[in-house]
Amino acid sequence: MYMNALKKILGMLFMLLSPVALFYLVKTALGEMQAHQSLDVYIQWSIFVLVFVPIIIGFFLFGWYSWKGEYNAKL
């Protein structure tokens, strides 16, 4: 019972953290690209953004499922 409530709260937290992580990722990538203007750095950070965006979306979805009670223990 308590665990289900905790999963619901954590689900909300994960959903809130996802856009924050996305913002931080893009901000860092743009900052690094501006600081080191070379094709090497552009490629590197573009790859990071490309691979982490789907992961962050997955984290949001994980939070959504948790909020909806998909991971709740069956009583």
Added chain:
Amino acid sequence: MKTTATPHSSIWKIIGASSVGTLIEWYDFYIFGSLATVIADQFFPKTNPTAALLSTLATFAAGFIVRPFGALVFGRLGDLIGRKYTFLLTLVLMGGSTFAIGLIPGYESIGFLAPVLVLLLRLIQGLALGGEYGGAATYVAEHAPDHKRGFYTSWIQTTATLGLLLSLSVILITRQSLSPDPEISIQRFNEWGWRIPFWLSILLVVVSIYIRMKMHESPLFSKIKASGNLSKNPLKESFGKKDNLKMVLLALFGATMGQGVVWYTGQFYAQSFIETVCKIDFEQSRIILIWAIVAATPFFVIFGSWSDKVGRKWIMLIGMLLAVCTYRPIFNQFIQLSDVNNKTVIKEQALILKDTTFYENGQIMRQQTQIQSYTDGTTAKYVVEFVGEREPIATLKSKTLGTSSFVKMIVLLFLLVLYVTMVYGPIAAYLVEIFPTKIRYTSMSLPYHIGNGIFGGLTPFIALLTTTVYINDQLSGLWYPIIIAAICFVIGAIYMQNKFVEKD
């Protein structure tokens, strides 16, 4: 997941055939990484920006994009046509591309074609690795009895570490055996000898293909194939259906993400740390790692077997928790043990190995290579430069630790690899048990390769990036694995079940 009992002698043949192939794949993947500096000199000259760009792509794309993509491509194939033929294909691709890298002429001979070919072959390696592990783990798990699945699949888990051990050993032996004179031997290795570990791969692959050809298809896969229950679209069923997708997400955020960072920190970042931060000599740093790996490897099987009795969850999570709590003290000990300021110098006058005088920019320059000895047996190599009337500048090049510090270093590194065995030993059994047979290969491969390829593979890069921001803290690079492992621990502790849910 219920498996029909496979005869005792057959299961060992299955484990042997699967493990040898997977070990070779890891060996192939690691030798490129271990020889990255030598390969860069041959194929990616820094003076040429396009070649340097291709080098970046070879490093990052193969590890981060292609591995999960390979998991999807070969996972789908494995669920459609069977485990046996799919992981035969990944073995051929990996072995063939590794051998071919050893044949490519250098940049000086064929120009841009050289780095382009290396990049292409490296991408094939990443693709093949993405498909191999899920197949081998699934194949063994589908032959293993339910109460021994952790034990049998843990043999597959030893292969990643043994592949690293094999690659380190082959490189060290080749590097030392090309001439009786060590310096000439290293020079020859850097010129052409680095190709030998790549060529050796083809022998190993041929043997492994021969063994794997004789194997039968997994009984569970054969059963669902015979009953016409194969998945028509494994990708859609794995990631398009909520019931399965939520387990893929749980496997990633509650298990493989933390496992990946603990693995890469214990075996790769630690090695790079003792070589670049502690400045331990190239060979001694590898010998330390080899001893630690040899001592810790049996624990993959011990923890895998134990997980059959107490469940997978807490063994993996305690491994992550130990890593979170002890990484900083252990890495701090690495620094303390190798710090020559904590040691007593034997002689005030250092031994001079080499003394050269030359003219540069109209000035007389003198350069000495000196060896300083300490009471505990440690020696440190310095390069001292004398320019005109100025104070000489001494730069520490490398250190070779005395016996006591050397042994302590092995024990500490052993602890790091022990955490790897805790998180990695039971994970194959955990992953195969949470997904149904018909989409198991696809479903388990993706979270595994995102956890290891992306979260784990990024550890050295992010750690290095952090140390360039927080320059006063040599341990700041550890915050990335600590934070990721801590998040994974919390998610795993709250969401994961200790006893698996039977899917079939």
